[in-house]
Amino acid sequence: MRVSTAERVANYAILMIFAALALTPVVTILVTALSPETPADAQTGGPVHWENLARAWDQGRFGEYLRNSVAVAALVVSLATVLSTMAGYAFGAFTFAGSQVLFYVFLLGIMVPAEAIVVPLFFDLRYLGLTDTIWAIALPQVAQSIAFGTFWMRAFFRGANRSLIEAARLDGAGHHRVLWQVLVPVARPAMTTMVLLMFMWTWNEFLIPLVMSPTGQLRTAPLGLALFQGQYTQGTTLLAAGAILVALPVVVLYLFLQRHFISGMLAGAVRE
Template sequence: MSRNRFGRWLIAVPMAALAVATIYPLVFTANVASKTRHEYILDRFSPTESLRLENFASAWASAGMARYFANSVIVVAGAVALLLVVGSMAGFALSRLRFTGSRALFLGCLAALFVPFQVIMVPLARTMDQIGLMDTYPGLILAYVAQFLPFTIFLMTAYYSGIPREIIDAARIDGNTTYGVYWRIMLPLGRPALLSVGILNALFCWNDVLIALLMMPSADHRTLMVGVTSLRGQYSDDIPTFAAGVLIAALPVLLLYLFFQRQIAAGVTAGSTKG
């Protein structure tokens, strides 16, 4: 066996094992969600024989997942929109504008990446309660923005730093103000990074349980992931229905990965290939 072929096998085998380890839980969950309760009790690992799609309808309607889904869409859309606006502006300012304290501000954003949410969750909850934003959509949106804004600023600053300075100088010569440079030049050039950061932030917000559970204590305002965790106790004797709820919650994430995997990879690597 040639050295090149051996090297390809050395990479392919671990990657194949990783792919199987990633796909198998989804296949297993889908198989369980298609079983009757009796089939699951007899043998949870055998292929389903009944293909019981009623479990999905039961999880969606009876467990209130439609409301949880709507809550998640509202919160995630608002948080991602605000993150992209603030993050892109801050990234442009920190990468291309020189002002007093800009370096310290960037280092502060970088340091915030290493602060776990558990450290700030108690003062955050108290502050939100005092200003009347606890158990509200704006409160959870602002909590997500506070948590994921340092990550967004860091990526957008790194991306904008790779754009040639000559482009900005040419825009200045053409009479553009600072806002004009951002709106007409930097924002269009930053679309790959914005798409990537937007998708990643959407995944972070959608999959979150801790922040949503802290900020939305009432049942009516639960997000989808929090609602799924509550299904475990509600349907402790009906695992197929619980598995159907898990699949419903995971479906939007899977669709994002399937349809935007190239854009995610291109956006993450674009900042490192410019210069």
């Protein structure tokens, strides 16, 4: 089917409109963050005030909060990726008694919102002495991420080339070797997409870190930004600079993995 020039122009025009709508808030925050904070700054500094980022970093203690977020995200993503890959392989490559029911139990982690379980979960973790620790923040998010990751990897393994598995089994490979040496290299685009989504969700999580650290000993970057907003409700410049500092790791990781992310999304169509 041949697309006419008018249709092509219309498609590009629609895409440009939506791109402008999506980029306008980002550009607004960036311009605000690099604008002069006071009239005195406008007279003494140049047109771009990079020092606003340094001020927000120091005054908002974003170095500490970003380290906490990195630690939580690394723990959640690493554990959830390994466990989701193994569970997805079990549900996608095999059929065993109760597999369908057990898979639906896994899906409850996607369907049940965190707001519905966060209060009883807090009391359980407090009873175990885990509140105000990294485990109290990470473990609930590991469970949520495993639910999604199992669903995602099951879809991939169900559509994987069966000849690869059969050839490996004929060579004497066990399940461990088939999974990690044969299927995982092929599943790299899908796993990259899964890792990026898990990292983004964990990085932006607000409720669980807020509840699981009642004393505020372990504040993550979104919590630090909320606290910074309370301190600088009038200082929109520093607040915008803090928002950039919090969002920058996710943006950098997405730009670095963009090609793998897109290929994983295109290959991630669920086939039941």
